[in-house]
Amino acid sequence: xxxxxxxxxxxxxxxxxxxxxxxxxxxxxxxxxxxxxxxxxxxxxxxxxxxxxxxxxxxxxxxxxxxxxxxxxxxxxxxxxxxxxxxxxxxxxxxxxxxxxxxxxxxxxxxxxxxxxxxxxxxxxxxxxxxxxxxxxxxxxxxxxxxxxxxxxxxxxxxxxxxxxxxxxxxxxxxxxxxxxxxxxxxxxxxxxxxxxxxxxxxxxxxxxxxxxxxxxxxxxxxxxxxxxx
Amino acid sequence: xxxxxxxxxxxxxxxxxxxxxxxxxxxxxxxxxxxxxxxxxxxxxxxxxxxxxxxxxxxxxxxxxxxxxxxxxxxxxxxxxxxxxxxxxxxxxxxxxxxxxxxxxxxxxxxxxxxxxxxxxxxxxxxxxxxxxxxxxxxxxxxxxxxxxxxxxxxxxxxxxxxxxxxxxxxxxxxxxxxxxxxxxxxxxxxxxxxxxxxxxxxxxxxxxxxxxxxxxxxxxxxxxxxxxxxxxxxxxxxxxxxxxxxxxxxxxxxxxxxxxxxxxxxxxxxxxxxxxxxxxxxxxxxxxxxxxxxxxxxxxxxxxxxxxxxxxxxxxxxxxxxxxxxxxxxxxxxxxxxxxxxxxxxxxxxxx
Numbered sequence: 001x002x003x004x005x006x007x008x009x010x011x012x013x014x015x016x017x018x019x020x021x022x023x024x025x026x027x028x029x030x031x032x033x034x035x036x037x038x039x040x041x042x043x044x045x046x047x048x049x050x051x052x053x054x055x056x057x058x059x060x061x062x063x064x065x066x067x068x069x070x071x072x073x074x075x076x077x078x079x080x081x082x083x084x085x086x087x088x089x090x091x092x093x094x095x096x097x098x099x100x101x102x103x104x105x106x107x108x109x110x111x112x113x114x115x116x117x118x119x120x121x122x123x124x125x126x127x128x129x130x131x132x133x134x135x136x137x138x139x140x141x142x143x144x145x146x147x148x149x150x151x152x153x154x155x156x157x158x159x160x161x162x163x164x165x166x167x168x169x170x171x172x173x174x175x176x177x178x179x180x181x182x183x184x185x186x187x188x189x190x191x192x193x194x195x196x197x198x199x200x201x202x203x204x205x206x207x208x209x210x211x212x213x214x215x216x217x218x219x220x221x222x223x224x225x226x227x228x229x230x
Numbered sequence: 231x232x233x234x235x236x237x238x239x240x241x242x243x244x245x246x247x248x249x250x251x252x253x254x255x256x257x258x259x260x261x262x263x264x265x266x267x268x269x270x271x272x273x274x275x276x277x278x279x280x281x282x283x284x285x286x287x288x289x290x291x292x293x294x295x296x297x298x299x300x301x302x303x304x305x306x307x308x309x310x311x312x313x314x315x316x317x318x319x320x321x322x323x324x325x326x327x328x329x330x331x332x333x334x335x336x337x338x339x340x341x342x343x344x345x346x347x348x349x350x351x352x353x354x355x356x357x358x359x360x361x362x363x364x365x366x367x368x369x370x371x372x373x374x375x376x377x378x379x380x381x382x383x384x385x386x387x388x389x390x391x392x393x394x395x396x397x398x399x400x401x402x403x404x405x406x407x408x409x410x411x412x413x414x415x416x417x418x419x420x421x422x423x424x425x426x427x428x429x430x431x432x433x434x435x436x437x438x439x440x441x442x443x444x445x446x447x448x449x450x451x452x453x454x455x456x457x458x459x460x461x462x463x464x465x466x467x468x469x470x471x472x473x474x475x476x477x478x479x480x481x482x483x484x485x486x487x488x489x490x491x492x493x494x495x496x497x498x499x500x501x502x503x504x505x506x507x508x509x510x511x512x513x514x515x516x517x518x519x520x521x522x523x524x525x526x527x528x529x530x531x532x533x534x535x536x537x538x539x540x541x542x543x544x545x546x547x548x549x550x551x552x553x554x555x556x557x558x559x560x561x562x563x564x565x566x567x568x569x570x571x572x573x574x575x576x577x578x579x580x581x582x583x
Contacts, residue, residue, distance in 0.1 A: 006304060006343060006350055026451045027458075029474075030467050063455025063467065064298045065411035066335075070418065070425045077416065086300040103461045104301060111460060112301040121258040121295035134465065136503040136546040141566070141574045148568045153541050154269035155261070162285040164256065164265045172288045175313060178361040185306040192301065223463040 002042070002050070005084035012081050013074055015039045021068035021078045031061040031227050035068060035078040042081055054089040057227060060100030090192055096199035100227070102219045105196040108189055109211055116177055119168030124150070124157075236427050243424035247381040248371040252283045253323035255314060257330030258291050260492035260524070266541025267492075267526035268329055271375055274529055278389060279382055283327070286317045294332040298456040308340050308354045309361065316364035326369035327378060331491040334374040335412025338420050341368065372420075374413065376490050376525045380422055380430045383437040391534030394440030396485070397557035402441035403485040406520075407431035408475075408498065410491030411451050425449070431488050431525055438532045447478035452494040453501070472501035476513040476520075483515060486552050487522045498522045503546045519547035531558070538564050 019036045022028045028035065038058065041049050053059055062082045069077040086095075095101035111121050129140045142149060147157045156163025180186045200207035200215040207215035252275070260268055275281045293310045296302035318326055328334050344351035358364055379386070394403045409428040414421025423429025426449070432442045453471025458464045475498070479487075489495040499522040505511055506519070514520040522545065523531075530540045537558070542549040543565045553560060566574035 006347060026453070026471050027455070027467070030470050060457065063451060063453070063458045063471075065451040065455065066415045067411065067449075067451065070415045083298075083300060083304075087303060090300070100457075100464075103457060103463065106461050107296075107299040107457060108301045111296050111299050115291055115293055115296050115302070119290040120261070121291045121293065122262060123258075124262045127262065131462075134469075134500055134504050136500055138544070138546045139500075142544055145568060145573050148573075149544075150265050152568045153266040153539065155265045160287075162287040164261045164268055166287065168290055169288055172290055175362045176290055176310065179309045179313065179357070180306055182357050182361040183306040183309050184303050185301075188301065188303055220462050223466070228466070 002084060002088055005087065012039065012043065012076050012078075015043055015074060015076055018073065020071045020073065021076075024067045024071045025062075026065060026067065027061045027063050030229065031058075032229060033058055033061040035062065035082070038085075039076070039078050039081060042085070051094070054085060054092065054094040055097035055101075057098045057100045059085045059089060060098065060103070061227070087188075090188055090195075093191060093195040093198075095192075096195045099219075099222060099224055102196070102199065104192055106211075106216060106220045108192045109216070112189060116173065116180065119173055119176065120165075124165060239424075239427050243418065243422065243427065243429070245373070245377065245420060245422055246371060247373045247377045248325035249381070250281050250325075251323060252281065252325050252327040252378065253318040253321060253369075254283050254285050254375070255289050255292070255326070255328045255333065256285070257328070257333065257492045258295065259332075259496070260329050263496045263544065264492060264524050264527070264541060266530075266539065266544070267524040270526040270530040270535060270540055271329070271379070273535075274386065274526070274533065275378070278533065279385060284321055284323055286321055289314055289317055292328070292330075292333040292336055294330070294336045295456060295460075297336060298332065299460055300457070305354065305357070307336060308343075308350070309357045311337060311340050312354050312358045312366050313362060313364060315369065316358065316362070316366035318369065319365070319367045324367070324370040326372050327375050328372075329375045329492070331374065331410040331412050332493070334372075335416060337372055338417050341372065342417060344368075374430075374490070376430050377422060379525055379529055380433050383434045386529055386532060387437045390438060390532045392532055392556050392558060394435065394438050394528075394532070394556070396555050398555070402439055403552075403555065404443050404483060405435045405440040406443050406445065406479050406482075406484040406487045407435060407448075408452060408487060408489045408491075408494050410489065410494050413490055431490055434525060434528065435488065438528070443479065443482045443484050445479045445482050447475045450475050450478075452491070452497045454491075454493045454497055459497070468497065469501045469504060472497055473505060476502065476505070479520075480513045484520055485555060487520055488525055488528050489522065490525060492524070495522045495524050499546050514551075518551055521545070521547050521549045521552045523549070531556070536560065538567070 022036045066079045089095045150157040156166040158167045205214040275283045293302045293307050297307040414425040418424035453468035458467040502519045527540050
């Protein structure tokens with residue numbers, strides 16, 4: 001299955017394990033992470049080792065900045081290989097076996113659902129100050145006055161026609177939904193949901209369709225502290 | 231810094247940028263956090279430069295954050311992008327201008343993949359037709375909105391009301407640029423100056439009177455990292471990356487930061503606030519934060535636009551110290567005014583806290 005991913009073919013060509021990707025990688029500076037090692041395992045073709053990778057924490061540390069692509073002397077992109085591994089980990093349901101992997105449900109339920117319901121990856125209404133304390137006190141003012149402020153700046157908050165933060169027409173949202181159905185995104189969404197549901201039962205944490213339940217809060221906030229360099 | 235050698239290398243990394251008739255697609259992040267920037271871009275293009283820029287009301291997200299958050303499969307992202315191209319084709323345009331670096335990177339990646347694997351493009355065409363009945367042509371020219379401003383930097387400079395110069399000393403302002411990872415790290419030939427010698431923003435800074443600061447972590451990621459910010463448990467990574475940049479740029483005493491991405495200015499602005507809250511540390515002069523701007527905001531300031539029309543009141547780090555340095559004429563009392571009513575007391579605090 002990995003071999004069928006176009007990014008695997010595009011992103012990996014005879015790695016010689018020089019380690020330049022690890023040297024330039026921002027994630028390798030922060031996490032216990034070594035993209036060189038991951039590419040080495042993938043290139044070995046050892047299916048047992050690859051399955052271990054798909055269930056591991058390490059494939060979720062990359063920030064997909066693609067700095068590795070710039071510097072690789074062979075023109076490889078370990079970041080693209082990581083993306084292929086992450087896709088496979090979700091489609092096989094292995095992602096729930098790691099703390100970082102389980103977070104995919106949170107991304108699916110926020111960004112993933114927003115694409116289909118609003119036509120935007122994020123929409124200002126989602127960016128509530130309690131969920132985003134790092135946005136600072138000025139954001140509280142922005143959020144509270146968002147409609148008037150966006151329109152005062154020349155936007156079109158939830159309006160019709162073109163413009164900033166306009167309401168995307170329902171027909172366009174229907175087209176997006178159909179694209180997601182035809183190209184397999186909805187299938188991935190369903191797999192993320194069903195695997196998470198099983199895991200929640202196993203961990204004895206309550207999970208429902210909202211974003212306000214034990215399992216969602218657990219995956220969104222838990223960091224066991226073992227991921228980073230000391 | 232010695233730049234003669236770098237200039238020679240920059241000259242090899244130029245790209246073709248169309249000069250009119252643009253199909254403009256908006257950025258999810260820029261619309262939410264910097265709406266005034268997209269307004270300023272269209273005002274500059276249409277009113278200052280007299281260009282034809284078209285926006286289709288039915289365009290959507292490119293799905294890029296979902297793609298790099300790994301919930302959206304590559305074939306889905308390709309087909310969503312193909313739909314955007316179809317809207318461009320139907321509207322009769324050929325020059326595609328995204329307002330977002332994540333989008334620009336995704337478009338570049340997709341066009342390169344289709345170039346090397348025509349069968350993938352063929353499959354996407356079939357999927358788009360099946361899902362929407364639409365067909366598309368590949369854009370003749372793909373340029374990020376900042377590429378277009380870069381192309382017209384001299385024309386904007388010729389109309390400048392203000393220069394990036396300290397009015398008290400007459401010295402150029404020291405400006406840090408941040409071009410964003412997905413602008414050219416994957417495909418250096420698609421960006422002005424490539425990945426190693428970024429020039430798209432540096433060209434604007436120099437043209438408008440400022441001095442570009444080169445510093446060790448100039449090319450380091452701001453720390454967005456998609457899932458590394460989207461999930462609260464991972465945000466330590468995000469702030470650590472920004473902090474690494476601030477620590478590296480601080481010795482060069484920058485007056486301001488100018489950014490290419492829609493997301494990077496938000497992170498470079500907000501993480502300064504959080505670091506100040508956590509450690510009491512600031513990176514600008516006199517205990518201030520370093521003001522962070524989008525390239526549209528800087529172009530608007532150079533042209534003399536009202537800072538509160540540009541949306542600078544949405545920043546966490548106050549822009550006023552920078553405006554004072556330039557000698558900008560503005561009304562500080564109108565900062566938090568909406569529809570004639572002051573909606574927040576102007577704290578006049580340097581970090582807005």
